Amino acid sequence: MSDPKHDRRRGDWARFRFSVVGPLLAAPPKRGELRGELLRLSQKTWRHPLTGEPVVFGLSTIERWLCAARDKQRDPIAALGQRIRKDAGRQRSLSDRLRVAIRGQYKAHPSWSYQLHADNLSVLVDDDESLGPMPSYSTVRRYMK
Numbered sequence: 001m002s003d004p005k006h007d008r009r010r011g012d013w014a015r016f017r018f019s020v021v022g023p024l025l026a027a028p029p030k031r032g033e034l035r036g037e038l039l040r041l042s043q044k045t046w047r048h049p050l051t052g053e054p055v056v057f058g059l060s061t062i063e064r065w066l067c068a069a070r071d072k073q074r075d076p077i078a079a080l081g082q083r084i085r086k087d088a089g090r091q092r093s094l095s096d097r098l099r100v101a102i103r104g105q106y107k108a109h110p111s112w113s114y115q116l117h118a119d120n121l122s123v124l125v126d127d128d129e130s131l132g133p134m135p136s137y138s139t140v141r142r143y144m145k
Contacts (some may be wrong), residue, residue, distance in 0.1 A: 009050060014081035016049035020057070021066045025076065038063050093139050095132040098125075102143060114141040 020041060029037045042059040065080055072079035094102075101124055105117055112120075118140040125134040135143075 010081045012049045014077045017065045017080035018077045093135050
């Protein structure tokens with residue numbers, strides 16, 4: 001299921017990238033001048049498509065965008081959109097049993113800090129090997145958030 005907010009952001013990024021490399025597609029530079037054009041574009045300050053803050057992109061980044069747009073001549077904007085990670089939305093480092101343990105621990109002690117939950121989870125994992133390996137503190141914190 002796609003998230004409309006993320007879809008809009010991906011579209012904003014795709015249109016922004018196309019606005020950067022589009023002139024090179026519409027009027028390709030003469031032989032031997034592409035590097036200079038890419039260098040000129042990499043020295044410009046752009047407005048970030050989401051935050052509006054000034055941002056600069058490297059020559060290799062702009063070159064990668066240009067190659068992606070050239071490869072998909074029928075729809076270069078789609079080629080410039082951000083791809084969704086194949087593992088998006090999955091918590092690979094926490095077993096189902098660990099998740100149940102964290103939820104049960106939180107239900108019993110909602111006022112504990114993330115660190116205290118992680119420390120107590122570590123004791124549970126040491127006592128019960130069937131829970132799997134102990135995840136890092138940051139993984140526990142991310143899951144709890």
